Amino acid sequence: MSQLTVARPAPLPSGTSRTRPRRDLRVVDATGAADGGWFRWLCGGLLVAGLLAVLLLNTALVQGSFRHNELEARSAELSDRQEALTQEIDEQSAPARLAERAHGMGMVPATSTAYIRLSDHSVVGVAKASTDDRRFSVVTKPGSSSPDAR
Numbered sequence: 001m002s003q004l005t006v007a008r009p010a011p012l013p014s015g016t017s018r019t020r021p022r023r024d025l026r027v028v029d030a031t032g033a034a035d036g037g038w039f040r041w042l043c044g045g046l047l048v049a050g051l052l053a054v055l056l057l058n059t060a061l062v063q064g065s066f067r068h069n070e071l072e073a074r075s076a077e078l079s080d081r082q083e084a085l086t087q088e089i090d091e092q093s094a095p096a097r098l099a100e101r102a103h104g105m106g107m108v109p110a111t112s113t114a115y116i117r118l119s120d121h122s123v124v125g126v127a128k129a130s131t132d133d134r135r136f137s138v139v140t141k142p143g144s145s146s147p148d149a150r
Contacts, residue, residue: 099136109136 091097114127 095138099138102136108132108134 108130109132110127111130111132112126112128114123114125116122117124
């Protein structure tokens with residue numbers, strides 16, 4: 001048998017027909033269409049509810065986006081402020097600045113030291129008041145040969 005031949009259905013036994021049994025058909029007039037009206041209202045209601053839900057969700061997302069942008073701007077502002085304060089602290093705690101402030105308060109370098117031993121509360125060493133009026137020596141530039149306070 002060739003592949004180009006058409007397949008035919010097998011013949012039916014005698015007394016049977018190929019037609020399907022008829023169903024009872026009826027005409028639906030305009031008043032009979034009201035039976036499916038509740039379904040239209042339900043579909044319409046679901047459509048409106050879905051659109052409202054999408055609208056509310058979109059509004060909430062936009063509000064969240066605005067809040068996110070405000071917080072990012074505030075974070076950048078606070079980060080800049082923190083950096084400025086850190087730089088100010090570094091300037092104030094620089095060795096040359098501390099030596100200058102100590103000299104301005106009348107402090108001079110110690111010529112002798114004494115320590116308190118905490119285990120037996122005794123003083124080790126002899127501390128003498130410094131009468132020397134020399135300045136603190138602070139190296140302000142690496143590789144500088146002459147230490148200077150400024």
